[in-house]
Amino acid sequence: MRFLLQFNQALVYILLIAVIIKLSLGAFVDAAVIFGVVLLNSIIGFVQEGKALNALEALSRTLKMETTVLRAGEKQRIDAAGLVPGDIVLLASGDKVPADLFLLRSRSLQIDESALTGESVPVDKFPGILELETPLADRTNLAYSSTLVTYGTGVGVVVATGDSTEIGRISELIASAEVIATPLTRKIAHFSRLLLYAILGLAGLTFAVGLWHGQYWVDLFMAAVALSVAMIPEGLPAVLTITLAIGVARMAKRNAIIRRLPAVETLGSTTVVCSDKTGTITRNEMTVQRLWVDGQSFELSGIGYAPEGELRLDGERHSAAEHGVVRELLRAGLLCNDAVLKRDGDAWRIEGDPTEGALLVAASKAGLDARTENARAARLETIPFESQHQYMVTLHGGDNPVVYLKGSVEKILERCTVMLGVDGSVGALDADEVLRQVNAMAGHGLRVLAFARMAVARGTTDIDHQDVCDGLTFLGLQGMIDPPREEAIHAVRACQEAGIKVKMITGDHAATAAAIAGQIGLLHTSGHAGVLTGRALEEIPDADLIDVAAHTAVFARVTPEQKLRLVEALQARGEVVAMTGDGVNDAPALRRADIGVAMGITGTDVSKEAADMVLTDDNFATIEAAVEEGRGVFDNLIKFITWILPTNAGQGLVIIAAVMAAQPLPVLPVQALWINMTTAVLLGLTLAFEPRERDIMSRPPRLSAAPILNGELIKRILLVGLLLLVGSFGLFEWALYSGRSEQEARTIAVNVFAVGQSFYLLNCRSLRYSMFRLGLFSNPWIWAGIGAMMAVQLLFTYIPLMNKLFHTAPIGWIDWGLIVAVGLAIYLVIEGEKAWRRRGASSTVTH
Numbered sequence: 001m002r003f004l005l006q007f008n009q010a011l012v013y014i015l016l017i018a019v020i021i022k023l024s025l026g027a028f029v030d031a032a033v034i035f036g037v038v039l040l041n042s043i044i045g046f047v048q049e050g051k052a053l054n055a056l057e058a059l060s061r062t063l064k065m066e067t068t069v070l071r072a073g074e075k076q077r078i079d080a081a082g083l084v085p086g087d088i089v090l091l092a093s094g095d096k097v098p099a100d101l102f103l104l105r106s107r108s109l110q111i112d113e114s115a116l117t118g119e120s121v122p123v124d125k126f127p128g129i130l131e132l133e134t135p136l137a138d139r140t141n142l143a144y145s146s147t148l149v150t151y152g153t154g155v156g157v158v159v160a161t162g163d164s165t166e167i168g169r170i171s172e173l174i175a176s177a178e179v180i181a182t183p184l185t186r187k188i189a190h191f192s193r194l195l196l197y198a199i200l201g202l203a204g205l206t207f208a209v210g211l212w213h214g215q216y217w218v219d220l221f222m223a224a225v226a227l228s229v230a231m232i233p234e235g236l237p238a239v240l241t242i243t244l245a246i247g248v249a250r251m252a253k254r255n256a257i258i259r260r261l262p263a264v265e266t267l268g269s270t271t272v273v274c275s276d277k278t279g280t281i282t283r284n285e286m287t288v289q290r291l292w293v294d295g296q297s298f299e300l301s302g303i304g305y306a307p308e309g310e311l312r313l314d315g316e317r318h319s320a321a322e323h324g325v326v327r328e329l330l331r332a333g334l335l336c337n338d339a340v341l342k343r344d345g346d347a348w349r350i351e352g353d354p355t356e357g358a359l360l361v362a363a364s365k366a367g368l369d370a371r372t373e374n375a376r377a378a379r380l381e382t383i384p385f386e387s388q389h390q391y392m393v394t395l396h397g398g399d400n401p402v403v404y405l406k407g408s409v410e411k412i413l414e415r416c417t418v419m420l421g422v423d424g425s426v427g428a429l430d431a432d433e434v435l436r437q438v439n440a441m442a443g444h445g446l447r448v449l450a451f452a453r454m455a456v457a458r459g460t461t462d463i464d465h466q467d468v469c470d471g472l473t474f475l476g477l478q479g480m481i482d483p484p485r486e487e488a489i490h491a492v493r494a495c496q497e498a499g500i501k502v503k504m505i506t507g508d509h510a511a512t513a514a515a516i517a518g519q520i521g522l523l524h525t526s527g528h529a530g531v532l533t534g535r536a537l538e539e540i541p542d543a544d545l546i547d548v549a550a551h552t553a554v555f556a557r558v559t560p561e562q563k564l565r566l567v568e569a570l571q572a573r574g575e576v577v578a579m580t581g582d583g584v585n586d587a588p589a590l591r592r593a594d595i596g597v598a599m600g601i602t603g604t605d606v607s608k609e610a611a612d613m614v615l616t617d618d619n620f621a622t623i624e625a626a627v628e629e630g631r632g633v634f635d636n637l638i639k640f641i642t643w644i645l646p647t648n649a650g651q652g653l654v655i656i657a658a659v660m661a662a663q664p665l666p667v668l669p670v671q672a673l674w675i676n677m678t679t680a681v682l683l684g685l686t687l688a689f690e691p692r693e694r695d696i697m698s699r700p701p702r703l704s705a706a707p708i709l710n711g712e713l714i715k716r717i718l719l720v721g722l723l724l725l726v727g728s729f730g731l732f733e734w735a736l737y738s739g740r741s742e743q744e745a746r747t748i749a750v751n752v753f754a755v756g757q758s759f760y761l762l763n764c765r766s767l768r769y770s771m772f773r774l775g776l777f778s779n780p781w782i783w784a785g786i787g788a789m790m791a792v793q794l795l796f797t798y799i800p801l802m803n804k805l806f807h808t809a810p811i812g813w814i815d816w817g818l819i820v821a822v823g824l825a826i827y828l829v830i831e832g833e834k835a836w837r838r839r840g841a842s843s844t845v846t847h
Contacts, residue, residue: 006042013196027670029805067098070155083161091143091154100165101143101156103127108152108384110353111143114278116166117507121286121354121447121482122150126388135534135557136166137507151353152384170560170588191708199231202652210659231652232676233644239680240637243688247633254625255617257600263612266595268630269576270500271701273623274567274589276581277506277516279599281492281620282482286354288333288362289483290446292437293325293476294421300362303483305341305348307364320366324424329476330366332451333359334373336394336404338384341370355447358480359406377402381462395456395463403454405468409438409477412450416474420453429474437477445515446479481512484520487621492520494624499700501575505555505563505589513556522553534558537565545569563589576701580615580623582607597623632692634702640687641708643764645717647679647757650724654749657729664742666732666749671806675750678792679757686785690765691778713767716833720760720826727822728752735815743809747797750808751819754793758786759823763830768838770831 007016016038022031067080070088080098083089089101097111103125110122117137128141143149143156145165162168203224247264251257258264275281285305291298298318302309311318311326320327339352341360350357360370377396385392391407405412419429434450441448452472456463492502504522506513510531517523523530532548534557540548542565549569558566563579567589570577579586579593582603587610590596598611599618608614615622654666667675709717728749735745761782765771777783796802798810 003046085158087158091149095149097143097147099145099158100160102159103156106154108386109154110151112148112150206659231648246688251629255622256626257614260612263595264633267626268634269702270578272501272575272577274503274505274579279582281488286358286480287483288358288478288480290479309365325420330363332404334363336406401456405452409450412452416452416472419474441479445512446481448479451475489520491621491624498697510556517554531556537562546572567593631696639764640684642713646720649721653725654729671750675753682789683761683785686781689781723826747808755819755823756826759827
């Protein structure tokens with residue numbers, strides 16, 4: 001069925017009708033050639049779409065797992081597919097949650113829900129009752145199917161399985177999301193329909209006029225067939241497919257893998273990029289950026305897990321050794337920690353919680369070595385982080401036994417009575433000042449952890465919650481964030497300069513989203529006034545959302561359904577939407593968007609299967625390159641269409657003129673087919689290799705409603721068609737008047753089209769500028785194509801077999817001189833027209 005659908009195009013239907021007509025007239029060679037073109041185009045399309053959309057199968061694969069349940073009072077290991085609501089499921093670190101669970105018990109349970117909600121770090125889970133309207137990402141008493149347990153243990157009761165789970169609902173959204181036609185396919189379909197009506201209308205008109213002149217109806221029918229074949233651009237579907245395939249190859253070299261051919265061009269016409277935050281715009285690597293101790297705020301440079309950065313105070317570089325309290329704050333984060341920082345080749349990675357990983361990296365930047373510090377103060381006891389206590393405690397031995405705490409600011413502050421000062425002394429704790437600093441950090445989207453310590457007696461080997469309920473010394477605060485990629489900042493700016501709006505759609509908190517949006521240039525207001533949350537989004541009707549979506553840059557705490565609504569709202573406004581993402585939650589919107597862009601490294605199978613394009617480097621900046629490549633592809637397609645249509649128009653006009661004048665046909669159907677196929681392949685295809693013009697990214701996006709050809713190009717096509725009409729029909733009549741045979745006259749007329757199109761090809765290298773500005777040899781394929789075209793025309797003219805097949809005859813050098821003169825005239829006229837338009841545009845701008 002997928003193969004048969006390759007034929008479901010208006011232009012292909014025209015060609016198939018031509019095949020039937022040819023067969024009915026016994027022109028089997030012509031019919032075979034036309035059908036061969038159609039078949040080749042369909043095979044190419046079928047192969048390119050061989051990896052068809054398979055998101056539901058990918059989703060089902062993620063659900064195939066085993067799980068531990070409690071049945072009949074005994075633990076059992078069963079296939080997760082056998083779970084039913086009411087089953088009791090046991091969770092442990094490393095498990096994938098097998099169904100949606102309501103938690104009954106938990107101990108230090110943390111679950112990574114990034115693929116479902118977009119949350120950057122694992123979420124703390126604990127039993128409890130929440131309000132009914134609590135957003136999905138804030139439902140801490142539920143564990144969702146296909147998310148990953150990163151820490152702790154839990155017990156939950158199954159409340160939903162299969163399609164009833166949150167991820168199952170996304171499955172239904174993927175299945176129901178309509179895959180819309182791309183701007184290119186819509187325009188080509190519209191263009192093909194117009195072409196069909198024009199050809200049938202002209203063929204009918206020609207037949208009627210011939211009858212009115214009293215011509216034999218069989219001859220008129222042959223003329224109508226010749227007109228139809230002449231005016232159909234048989235090479236257009238094949239060249240369209242090949243040009244897109246060349247774009248695919250170019251984009252692959254720039255780390256963008258295209259899964260569906262039209263997506264190449266769609267990026268070039270994109271007006272809005274809707275991007276996920278976590279792992280797309282940001283690095284998905286938590287990074288400590290700010291430290292606060294006793295009234296002083298330090299900045300820590302560097303991003304990601306690479307332990308490279310500097311400690312700065314008021315813009316000046318400082319060493320942690322100069323500030324004992326800073327060193328102690330970082331040491332607390334290093335020792336009260338279960339994560340491990342490892343080097344993997346040139347890259348660094350974290351094993352364990354990303355938040356704890358950020359603390360390790362911060363300490364390493366300040367010169368603290370994890371092995372040395374752990375050897376100097378060996379851990380003796382641990383109280384792991386538990387949601388109800390919201391802190392972690394470690395007891396360390398050595399020369400100066402000490403207890404370190406880290407956790408939420410409120411829980412740490414209520415256990416502290418004093419604060420460590422910058423001079424190393426212990427002073428009064430100003431809790432209000434600490435909270436003001438916390439609010440300031442949170443306003444910048446930072447997640448804030450507080451740290452404290454307590455000295456203990458030698459020989460202490462265990463510790464419990466009662467031992468750390470009060471009397472601690474407050475050390476300070478560490479603020480961290482998942483930072484934006486540097487290249488993403490430049491890419492967002494480049495998109496905006498190209499007239500493309502960028503919007504962030506994330507499941508993360510509004511403050512975090514606002515902070516990142518401010519850093520990459522999406523928000524220019526303080527705070528998060530420009531951020532629309534999912535809860536607010538629920539209250540907006542679909543009709544009003546169209547305008548709201550257009551004027552809002554950042555959406556936070558949104559659900560999969562809301563992402564889909566936003567994409568649809570933007571499309572309702574006429575926008576061409578590219579949606580990026582890497583999680584399961586992004587898949588429905590990826591499929592519904594004009595082009596879905598998935599991340600190749602961090603992306604889930606579901607998101608990749610739903611997308612049209614996959615970025616192999618997970619780099620938002622690659623989208624900029626893809627947009628540039630897409631614009632180049634569409635530019636070359638327009639050049640090709642502008643080049644090929646005059647051939648068809650010229651041939652059609654020649655045949656109409658002959659019928660009107662009751663003259664023999666200057667071009668026979670088989671000759672028209674020869675011209676169309678050879679020029680399309682040998683000449684037109686070389687435009688697919690034309691380099692991108694330098695100003696391509698400074699142009700605004702094309703309007704989605706704009707036709708393929710504007711008025712200026714239509715006038716140019718008609719002008720070239722008229723020049724070909726005058727040249728070919730004039731030389732045809734001159735040859736007959738000079739006593740040449742019809743075969744010789746037709747050979748001259750056919751060669752006028754071949755040579756004229758070769759000269760016009762040089763005009764079409766740029767629709768506005770001369771080929772000398774582009775560089776004569778910047779596209780060597782052009783000259784190779786013209787050389788090949790002249791070679792086959794010599795065979796067409798002088799080889800006896802070709803003379804017999806195509807009803808041609810050898811011609812003389814004078815004839816060739818006249819033919820070349822027509823081609824040169826076409827080149828000069830069009831270059832003059834381009835220069836005139838440039839001067840007109842320049843004077844308009846000056847005025």
